[in-house]
Amino acid sequence: MTDYETIVYVERESVARLMVTALRAHGFSPREILDGGLPGIGTGLTGKGLAIAVPASEARDAQPLAEALLKDMVGK
Known part of the structure; x- marks a missing residue:
């Protein structure tokens, strides 16, 4: 199991x-x-948002890319 x-x-x-x-x-x-989830609730019930998860072995390399992509996508 991953x-x-x-x-x-x-x-x-x-x-x-x-x-x-x-x-x-x-x-x-x-x-x-x-x-799934509830209509109109885009950030989930945690208040943090929807989690983007990768296998732990890929996380170190994927996180900087995901942060850069997010910055480009939403202008944060």
């Missing part, structure tokens, strides 16, 4: 799905964003 590590949180589901696709395009194996 251990996953959260590398970044995003506020919107659409951004999370783009992040997963972009990470896959760069050779990483992010966990799929599951459908």
Whole structure:
């Protein structure tokens, strides 16, 4: 069983799905964003946002890329 590590949180589901696709395009194996939850709640119930997680062995390399992508995607 693979251990996953959260590398970044995003506020919107659409951004999370783009992040997963972009990470896959760069050779990483992010966990799929599951459908579900409550309509209109884009940040999940934790208040942090939707977690983007990759296998722990990939986290060190994937996190800087995810942070740079997030900055480009949402202007943060």
